[in-house]
Amino acid sequence: LAEAIGVRMRAARADAQMTIRELAREAQVDKDTIDRIERAVFRNPGVGTIADIARALGVSAAWLAYGVGDKR
Numbered sequence: 001l002a003e004a005i006g007v008r009m010r011a012a013r014a015d016a017q018m019t020i021r022e023l024a025r026e027a028q029v030d031k032d033t034i035d036r037i038e039r040a041v042f043r044n045p046g047v048g049t050i051a052d053i054a055r056a057l058g059v060s061a062a063w064l065a066y067g068v069g070d071k072r
Contacts, residue, residue: 003040004067005037005050005064005065006038006039006040008059008063008064008067009034009037009038009053009057009064010038012057012058012059012064012071013038013057016058018056018057020034020035020038023053023057026056027053027055027056027057028052029049029052029053033045034053037049037053047061047065050065058072059071059072060072
């Protein structure tokens, strides 16, 4: 599950043409946290963190966290 979140996050970030630093700033999440989630090192990001990242990427939190529902 954690690896899948990272894969979806990286893909959405690429679609949005954002760097890790830009995403971190938009989501108000530490850039190291973004990096660790994408690399599946940080395996249990909180619901609030996922929601903040999803909002910044313009994707659904359910899609980002679980791969279910519409991406947007």
